Amino acid sequence: MATFEQQLSRSTPKSETGASHWIRKNLFYSLSSSVFTLIALYFIYLVVPPLANWMFFDATFAQVTNEQCGREGACWSYIIEKSDLFIYGFYPPEEIWRPQLVLALTLSFVFVSKSLKHYAHRVKIIIGLIVIYPIITFFLLYGGFGLKIVETHQWGGLMLTIVVATVGIVASFPIGILLALGRQSKMRVIRLLSVVYIEFIRGVPLITILFMASVVLPLFFKEGMDMDKLLRALIGITLFQSVYIAEVIRGGLQAIPKGQYEAADAMGLSFIQKTGLIILPQALKISIPNIVGSFIALFKDTTLVLIIGLFDILSMVHLTTSDELWLGRSTEGYVFVMIVLWIILYSMSRYSRQLELKYNTEHKK
CATH class of the missing domain: 1.10.3720.10 (MetI-like)
Structure with missing residues (x-):
């Protein structure tokens, strides 16, 4: 008689695992689900290939004029x-570095707050963000203190x-x-x-x-x-x-x-x-x-x-x-x-x- 550990170590039957089992369980488990799955696949066939062609394969990514862009694909x-x-x-183009700096500061604050494991330190940073960060953001975007308005x-x-x-x-x-x-x-x-x-x-x-x-x-x-x-x-x-x-x-x-x-x-x-x-x-x-x-x-x-x-x-x-x-x-x-x-x-x-x-x-x- 097999021991309890041996029973646990037995592998699951292949018919109960893998992609084929997932497809049968989620897409073709009944007649109605099979019909809806086939309809959905047909809809995807009608929509996805033309959309992919327009967005990627026939699209223009190079910096060209509107006349040089093809009409069959997107002109990115x-x-x-x-x-x-x-x-x-x-x-102003010469001041774009200011919103870019705001974005960099935001990502830095988020990274630092996520990295800190000590709850008290994280709370202090969050409170600091709530109080100080809006003021810094406003003056960076709007100007003042030497920055152009x-x-x-x-x-x-x-x-x-x-x-x-x-x-x-x-x-x-x-x-x-x-x-x-x-x-x-x-x-x-x-x-x-x-x-x-x-x-x-x-x-x-x-x-x-x-x-x-x-x-x-x-x-x-x-x-x-x-x-x-x-x-x-x-x-x-x-x-x-x-x-x-x-x-x-x-x-x-x-x-x-x-x-x-x-x-x-x-x-x-x-x-x-x-x-x-x-x-x-x-x-x-x-x-x-x-x-x-x-x-x-x-x-x-x-x-x-x-x-x-x-x-x-x-x-x-x-x-x-x-x-x-x-x-x-x-x-x-x-x-x-x-x-x-x-x-x-x-x-x-x-x-x-x-x-x-x-x-x-x-x-x-």
């Missing part, structure tokens, strides 16, 4: 020629998209937390104000909020005071996004068992201690997928800033193809923008998945 020469506009907008109307392209999305995400997150806690508050005045604000903003489209921030907001300031157009857009986007973050976090708060509140009260914790140490961390962990989903939606909604005269990466497609030298190349522009945005948003999605796994404290059998 147009993207190469207009790359600075797509990335930096109208930022670059007005925000010269910002554009991918740089503007990232700035608007990042500021909107960072600023709306703490406001959303306060609104969620306010809506759960036992104080009627705070709860009523939070509910009114959330329901009002949530019932208005972002495009209307941007128009209000661009047209109505300056009316609250003294006559002759000109508020920066980008700042108005950032305020509108922050106010809009904060209500969705608040509702997401409120859902996480409601998912926490009542026993957690009772245990915190039994330990004699104050409201701030109970909320900051017990309740809120659990609510944020539960809400990670929905929070990241809201951030992704915000990143895509930044394209609406075009309506108030700001040129993000998507609006650069129409602007660059208006050039007589590159007429008729909008398809390449939209495909390029789609690829860039997909890479950024997919990276955010993967990072959120890593956070879910990292903070998953469930004990599985």
